[in-house]
Amino acid sequence: MLALAMGLLLPRFLPGLPAAWVLIVLGLLGLLCLLRQASRPLSWLCFGLLWACLQMQAALDERLASELDGRTFWLEGQVLGLPAVQDGVVRFELGDIRSRHAGLPPRLRLAWYGGPQLRAGERWRLAARLKRPHGLVNPHSFDHEAWLLAHHIGATGTVKTGERLREAVGAGSWRDRLRARLLTVEAQGRQGAIAALVVGDSSGLSPADWRILQDTGTVHLMVISGQHVGMLAGLLYGLVALLARIGWWPRHLPWLPCACTAAFAGALGYGWLAGFEVPVQRACVMVAVVLLWRLCFRQLGVWLPLLIALDGVLLFDPLASLQPGFWLSFGAVAVLALTFSGRLGAWRWWLTLPRAQWAMVVGLLPLMLALGLPISASGPLANLLAVPWVGLTVPVALLGTALLPLSGLGEGLLLLAGWSLGWLFQLLELFADWQAAWIVESLPLWAWSLATVGALVLLLPAGVPFRALGALLLLPLLYPSTPLPLAGKADVWVFDVGQGLSVLVRTRSHALLYDAGPRHGDFDTGERIVFPSLRRLGVDRLDVLLISHADSDHAGGAVAVQRLLPTQRVLGGEPARLPAVLQAQSCESQTWRWDGVRFGLWRWAQAADGNQSSCVLMIEAGGERLLLTGDIDARAEQALVQSDWPLAAHWLLLPHHGSNSSSSLPFLSAVRPQNALISRGRHNAFGHPHPMVIGRLQDVGVRLYDTAESGALKVELGAFHEARGLREQRRFWREK
Structure with missing residues (x-):
């Protein structure tokens, strides 16, 4: 069984899936090894690896074909799960796809800007522009492509128009109506948290709520997971056991089978209410194995049921290993098993929870580091209070939901649950203000x-x-482990922030951030991408935050970066248009040196608009030069060429993401770059970079590096090396 688990987990770490002939060899080798007792573990390892590779390849084959990428199709499908609405954007999943176009994936994730209200179970006819699964790749970021593959989503897209073909039907529509009912009850402003705990819909939680949960390490409490399912199953089991202990259980009914049956029925019911997402499926499998062990096989110890659950989950869906929750849930159970089994004597009840929290903090630390997740210093104390708090609130919320048909009673219980969650968030906010989450540098x-x-x-x-x-x-x-640039050299990172720009320039003892990425509604790349990437790279302060100009795709994340990271000075091409909290100064022409690296600033004094006002930055390290240009257009380029500024550079960040209004021939002739960097979003609405600009660069032999194709780019300025994109770190689920 251990060999089978290893085989099922191994593909998660492969840069690419094996070819068909390798899988055939694996199958034959597995059959041969079955003939001898000593080699049977190798046989099961081969079978596990073969099964996992076949399932993962099948999921990859369901993705949208490359030749259909970016095209618009008419299609029909049924709304799956609970649609989420934020800032006027309806996001939902569509299944049971039918279209006259062959090759469309069976499951899609779509966004409808300004779309109508959608209900789970409805059937729609839609015109949607579909894209192959693609995510931003940075030194520290959420792996969106892995998440899409783990959820068997073959394409994402944007809805242009559509019509409803059929009203909502099925269990999903009932869950949707229940969610809508929960969001209308009086719950002291915590309707979103109650909906998250009851039906697994976390869209009602605000970005501030998520920030508090992350900083206190309590995200797992507001997302229905194994902990919630296990708590409810344990509560039902304990209730039957208590009734039997005090003599109130019918004597003609054996209490243990009834307790296990009630616990499993409660787990399945809660899982169905939560939509049976992958984490809930995993939790129900684990609960079933534990209850079976308690009922019939307790003499086998605790590790065998854990291994059975691990194999069961991976056989059902090998793609579960792509999700951090899989590792954390099984890791948590393993840590608790190691902590509480094989001890001499029993712990006092009031010491059990603190010791469990201590064990979880220490035991899960290696997993958190390996997964690149933030570590909460206040998490142990926050969870010590929040775990039993939520454990008592969930039954109240579920009972209140069940009693909603009874006038006043259900609402009263939900109001009580709302009060409870409101006080909990206030306490967690105090913990978050005291100590935010800690993002550890990349470790060797x-x-x-x-x-x-x-x-x-x-x-x-x-x-x-x-x-x-x-x-x-x-x-x-x-202690810092990220290697620092040598004196006279600089490391330059062009982060993958979509249709925007953010560039880190780091010398041996200084750091400058040129632009902070865009902000789209409640998605702030400064907070979600730029800041975590800076911390992952070992940057704990900024000497200069330089905002080229005030457009949102360059300045949107600046406030979040300044709030989260100590910043000595903020410069900007349009300081008056930047938020006042930044206290930005104008980036007038100036030069300075850091650790033997020369920096020079230029801004067109006669600029007529924001793009023309962009600050231009030249960096020279060891004789190698990089020019960062913001969004200057052809007129600003002409003014720059006519100035006495030295423009020749080895590296050029294409102005305005490669727009045809920039990168004019006179400008390119003056810069004479050998390499060009492009920061842009894949399938962006502006058509960047423009084909004519690419043609000009290719005509003079300039080598192109594109964040949309290569992920975040690293340039070792002063070493005269090629740029390195993070997509070069191969993962079988990432596009080449």
Whole structure:
């Protein structure tokens, strides 16, 4: 069983899936190894690897074909799950796809800007522009492509128009009506949190709520997961056991089978109410295995049921291993099993929860580091209060939901649940203000290995000699591990922020951020992408935040970056149009040196609009030069050429994302770049970069690097090396 689990997990770490002939060899090898007892573990490893690869390849084959990428199609489908509406945008999933065009995926994720109200279970005819699954790739960012593949979504898209063909039917429509009912009850402003706990719809939580939950390490409490399903199953099991213990259970009914049946029925019911998403399916499988173990196989110990659940989940859906929640849920159960099993004597009840929280913090630390997740310093104390708090609130919310048909009673219980959640968020906000989440720098393998061993040593029983020495093995986490540029050189990162711009320039002891990415509604790339990437790269402060001009695709994330990261000085091409909280100064022409690297600023004094007002930055390190140009147009380029500014550069960031209004021939002739960097969004509405601009660059032999194709780009200025894109780090689910 362990070999089978290893085989099912192995493809998660492969840069690419094996070819068909390799899979055939694996199958034959597995059959041969079955003939001898000693080689049977290898046989099951081969079978697990073969099954996982076949399932993952099938999911990849369901993606939209490359030749259909970016095209608009008429199609029919049924709304799946609960549609979410934010800032006038309706986001939903569509299944049971039918179209006269062959090759469309069976499941889509769509956005309808200004669209009508959609209900789960409705059937629609839509005109939608479809795109192959694609996500932003940065030093630290959510892997959107892996998430889409794990949810078997073959394409994303934007709806142009549509018509409803059939009203809502099925269980999904009932859940949707229930969600709408929950969002209308009086719950002290916490209707969104109640809907998240009851039906698994977290769209009602605000960005501020999510920030509090992340900073306190309590996100898992507001997203229906194994913890919620396990809590409800445990509550029902414990209720039957309590009734049997005090003599109130019917004697003719054996209490243990009834307790296990009630617990499993409660888990399935809660899972159905939550929409049976992948984490809930995983939780129900684990609950079923634990209850079966408790009923019939308790003598086998705790590790075998955990291994059965692991194999069961992966056999059902090998793609579950692409999600961080899979690793954290099984890791948490394994840590608790290691902590509570095999101990001499029992712990006092009031020590159980604190010790469990301590074990979870230490035991999950290696997984959090490996997954690149933020670590909450206030998490242990926050969870110590929040876990039992939510554990008591969930039954009240579920009971109130069940009693909604009874006038006044259900609303009263939901009001009580709303009060409870309101007080909880106020307490969590205090913890978040005290200590925000900590994003650890990228760790080398040796440091992560030491931390893993240290965490395991600390989890050993108290009687083990030298157990406290495990804390020493965690010390590498406290020291910077990201290599710094040598004196006279600079590292330049062009982040992958979609249709926008954000560039980090780092010398040995200084850091400058040129633009902070866009903000679209409540999605702030400064907070979600730029800041985590800076911390992942070891940047803990900014000497200069330089905002080329005030357009949202360049300045949208600036406020978040300044709020989250100490910033010494803010410069901007349009300081009057930037938010007052930035206290930006005008970027007048000036030069300075940091660690042997020369910086020069230029701005056109006669600029007539925002694009022309962009600050232009030249960086020179070791004789190699990079020119950052913001969104200057041909007129500003002409003024720059006519100035006495030295323009020749090895690297050029294309002005205005490659728009045809920029990158004029006289400007390119003056710069004479060998390499050009393009920061833009894939399938952007502006058609950037323009084919004529690309043609001009190719005619003079300029090499192009594009964030939409290569992810975030790194240039080692002063080393005269090629740029490196993060998509070069191959993952089988990423497009080449």
